[in-house]
Amino acid sequence: MACESEKWVLMVTAQTPTNIAVIKYWGKRDEDLILPINDSISVTLDPEHLCTTTTVAVSPSFDQDRMWLNGKEFSLSGGRYQRCLKEIRSRASGFEDEKKGVKITEKDWENLHVHISSYNNFPTAAGLASSAAGFACLVFSLAKLMNVKEDHGRLSAIARQGSGSACRSLYGGFAKWIMGKNDDGSDSMAVQLADEKHWDDLVIVIAVVSSRQKETSSTSGMRESVETSKLIHHRAKEVVPKRIVEMEEAIKNRDFESFAHLSCADSNQFHAVCMDTCPPIFYMNDTSHRIISCVEKWNRSEASPQVAYTFDAGPNAVLIARNRKAAALLLQRLLFHFPPRSDADLKSYVIGDKSILQDVGVQDMKDVDALPAPPEIKDNIAAQKYKGDVSYFICTRPGRGPVLLSDESQALLNPKTGLPK
Ligand SMILES: Nc1ncnc2c1ncn2[C@@H]1O[C@H](COP(=O)(O)OP(=O)(O)OP(=O)(O)O)[C@@H](O)[C@H]1O
Ligand SMILES: C[C@@](O)(CCOP(=O)(O)OP(=O)(O)O)CC(=O)O
Numbered sequence: 001m002a003c004e005s006e007k008w009v010l011m012v013t014a015q016t017p018t019n020i021a022v023i024k025y026w027g028k029r030d031e032d033l034i035l036p037i038n039d040s041i042s043v044t045l046d047p048e049h050l051c052t053t054t055t056v057a058v059s060p061s062f063d064q065d066r067m068w069l070n071g072k073e074f075s076l077s078g079g080r081y082q083r084c085l086k087e088i089r090s091r092a093s094g095f096e097d098e099k100k101g102v103k104i105t106e107k108d109w110e111n112l113h114v115h116i117s118s119y120n121n122f123p124t125a126a127g128l129a130s131s132a133a134g135f136a137c138l139v140f141s142l143a144k145l146m147n148v149k150e151d152h153g154r155l156s157a158i159a160r161q162g163s164g165s166a167c168r169s170l171y172g173g174f175a176k177w178i179m180g181k182n183d184d185g186s187d188s189m190a191v192q193l194a195d196e197k198h199w200d201d202l203v204i205v206i207a208v209v210s211s212r213q214k215e216t217s218s219t220s221g222m223r224e225s226v227e228t229s230k231l232i233h234h235r236a237k238e239v240v241p242k243r244i245v246e247m248e249e250a251i252k253n254r255d256f257e258s259f260a261h262l263s264c265a266d267s268n269q270f271h272a273v274c275m276d277t278c279p280p281i282f283y284m285n286d287t288s289h290r291i292i293s294c295v296e297k298w299n300r301s302e303a304s305p306q307v308a309y310t311f312d313a314g315p316n317a318v319l320i321a322r323n324r325k326a327a328a329l330l331l332q333r334l335l336f337h338f339p340p341r342s343d344a345d346l347k348s349y350v351i352g353d354k355s356i357l358q359d360v361g362v363q364d365m366k367d368v369d370a371l372p373a374p375p376e377i378k379d380n381i382a383a384q385k386y387k388g389d390v391s392y393f394i395c396t397r398p399g400r401g402p403v404l405l406s407d408e409s410q411a412l413l414n415p416k417t418g419l420p421k
Contacts, residue, residue, distance in 0.1 A: 007061055007416075008101060009057050009059040009061075009415055009416065009417070009418040010057065010058050010059065010100070010102055010104075010145065011055055011056070011145070011408075011411055011413060011418070012055070012056055012057075012145040013055040013056075013141065013404065013411045013412065014054055014140050014144065014402055014405065015052070015053045015054075015137070015403055016052050016054070016133050016136040016140055016401075016402040017044045017045055017047040017050065017051050017133060017136075017169055017399050017400065017402070018045050018051065018128065018129040018132050018133040019043060019044045019045060019132055019165065019169050019175065020042055020045060020129065020204075020310060020312065020318045021040050021041065021165065021168070021310070022247065022259070022267075022308070022320075023039070023240060023243050023247050023262070023266050025038070025040035025165060025177060026038075026225060026235075027222050027225055027226045027232050028164070030183075032079075033184070033188075034161050034163070034164045034185075035188050036164060036177065036179045037226070037233075038235070038236040038240040038241070039179050039241070039244045040165075040176070040177045041174065041175070041176050041177075041193065041247050042168040042174070042175050042177075043173075043174055043320065044169065044171060044173055044174070044196065044398060044400070044401065045204060045397075045398070046396045046397050046398065046400075047399050047403075048352075048396075049122075049351075049352040049353065049395075049396040049399075050128060050133070050352075050394070050396065051121055051122075051133060052118055052120050052121075052130070052137040053119050053121070053137070054117070054118040054119075054137040054138055054141045054412070055117050055118075055141070055412040056138075056142050057114065057145075058104075058112050058145060058146075059112075059113075059115075062112070062113035062114065063113060064113050065085065065113050065114050066114075067116040067118070068117045068118070068412075068420050069119075069120075070120060070124060071119070080135070080162045080163065081138075081162070084138060084142070084158055084159070084161060084162045085114075085142070087161065088143055088148060089109050089146065091146070091148045091149075091150060092106060092109035092146035092147060092148060093146070094106045094108075095146075109146055115418045115419070116138065116141075117412035117420050118134060118138065118412070119412055120133065120134065122394075123208075126208070126314075126316075127313065127314025127315070127316045128206070128316065129312065131162070131163040131166065132163060132165040132166045134162075134163075135159050135166035135169075136159045136167075136169035137402065138159075138162065139158045139162065139166075139170075140155060140159075140170065140402040143155055152170045152401075153189045153190070153191060154189070155170055156170040156189045157185065157188060160189065160190075164177070165177075165218075167189060168190045169401075169402070170190055170401060170402060171191075171195075171401045172192070172196040172398075172399060172401035173192060173195040173198055173199075173398055173400075173401075174194045174198070174251050174398070175191065175192055176193050176244070176248070177189070177190045178191060192401075193248060193251055193252075194251055196398045198251075199254050199398065200397070201254075201323040202320055202321065202322070202323070202398055203320075203324050203326070203327035203356070203395070203397055204319065204321070204395070204396045204397055204398070205319045205321065205330060205331060205334070205356075205393055205394070205395050205396075206316060206317070206319070206393065207287075207317040207319065207390050207393055208390065208391045208392050208393070208394065209285065209287045209291075209314075209315040209316050209317065209389065209390055210287070210388065210389060210390065210391045214283065214313065216281050216283075216313070217313075218312075218313040221274065221277070224278075225273050225274065225281075228277050228278040229276040229277045229278075230276070231269075231276040232277075235269055239269065240266075243265075243266060246262055247259070250262060256304070257304050257305055259308060259320075260307070260320075260322075261305070263308040263309070263310050264308055264309055264310070266310070267309065267310040267311050270311075274313075283311065283312075283313045283314050284311055284315050285315040287315060287386065288311055291309065291319075291334070292317075293382075294333055294334070294337055294374075295307050295330075297376050297377065297382070298329075298330075298333060298374060298376055300376075301375075301376035305322070306322055307320065307322070307326060308320040324356070325359070327356060327359075327395070328356060328359035331360045332360050332362075332374070333374045334390070335362065335371055336371045336385070337384070337386060338385075338386055338387075338390040340365070340368070340387070340392075341387060341388040342365075342387075346362065346363075346365060346368065348392065349393065350393045350395060351392060351393070351394050351395070352394040352395040353395040353396060353397070354395070356395045
């Protein structure tokens with residue numbers, strides 16, 4: 001190693017997207033290695049609107065591994081963090097930068113400590129898959145820092161050990177997590193099905209539904225389902241394998257009708273499994289159910305589906321529209337049923353790609369109040385409004401996979417001290 005007294009700090013910054021499953025992962029066959037009982041498929045969300053940025057640094061002057069999450073020191077003692085660090089360290093290779101006077105041999109990595117600072121540009125632990133983007137970014141950035149020469153598939157198998165769904169965030173576009181058969185998990189990894197340009201008509205609207213923190217985490221919820229639900233085993237054996245084949249085909253052919261049917265059916269079955277768990281787990285709430293009804297009614301009134309919906313382990317709706325026109329018509333309906341509180345400002349009620357508001361034809365709250373009831377609604381009850389039941393909407397699209405950020409101004413650690421900026 002370069003002279004211990006030298007104060008060099010070597011740093012890497014990366015940005016990684018989050019993802020939403022359209023064929024759900026729910027249930028493990030190995031809790032420690034995080035091995036699932038079925039394959040899953042996801043859409044990667046545009047990191048411009050939802051992403052994690054992580055800077056990792058190494059220096060002979062660091063005396064322990066440390067992490068900061070959204071600016072606050074965060075303990076790395078959890079088994080999942082330790083596992084990811086260990087797996088990456090064991091694959092590290094030597095590195096030399098003569099100009100900086102940095103020389104690290106393969107062996108040195110065992111004794112060198114890292115500093116990690118990570119920031120989510122969206123709420124953490126709010127049902128928007130921050131753990132997926134977070135672990136993918138941690139593994140990707142550490143792998144770059146430690147000169148790990150493994151492909152994205154191998155890295156995805158490491159991210160999987162942080163949080164299962166994280167393995168799919170190593171790719172843009174559409175990803176499949178292959179459950180694998182091996183007991184050691186070596187064949188349980190994600191692959192890319194298609195990149196983000198393949199189906200760029202799709203527009204994604206996320207309704208962030210007001211709720212308290214969820215009572216059952218995904219990790220414990222799926223454990224309880226595996227232990228108590230019969231439906232989950234039928235789903236994993238009989239239902240998901242067929243759906244995976246059909247979903248891959250739908251994505252390949254940009255067949256929105258099949259894509260929508262499969263996504264909605266799979267989300268509904270996942271929530272049915274939660275209900276079939278003892279005691280039952282309720283992730284969706286009344287607002288989630290109202291959003292489903294609104295989409296189902298509209299889809300049924302059209303010749304073919306305009307929007308797919310899917311819900312993870314929480315009440316937030318992820319709505320995938322076949323194109324921008326359908327997304328604007330969807331948002332008209334959603335703003336009609338779920339207007340913001342009177343004191344809210346429209347600009348902070350619809351975030352992400354706000355240009356959608358022009359297509360919707362609303363500029364301010366007056367325009368929202370004037371929106372007509374959707375034409376497919378025939379009775380007064382169905383035309384009801386639920387002011388304030390949605391916290392805000394995020395408008396986004398399918399997006400790219402992890403990238404390195406070379407501009408030092410985007411780093412979250414100070415290049416001289418290795419401490420948060
Ligand atoms: N940027 C990050 N880097 C590393 N770990 C993170 C990061 N962001 C979140 N996490 C981890 O993920 C945890 C939150 O995961 P949790 O599953 O509770 O919420 P979520 O992933 O945001 O929502 P959901 O799983 O319901 O979609 C945090 O407590 C932290 O351990
Ligand atoms: C409903 C889901 O979002 C469940 C995600 O579960 P996690 O990946 O958060 O669980 P752990 O592997 O225990 O960390 C469906 C999915 O993303 O496929």
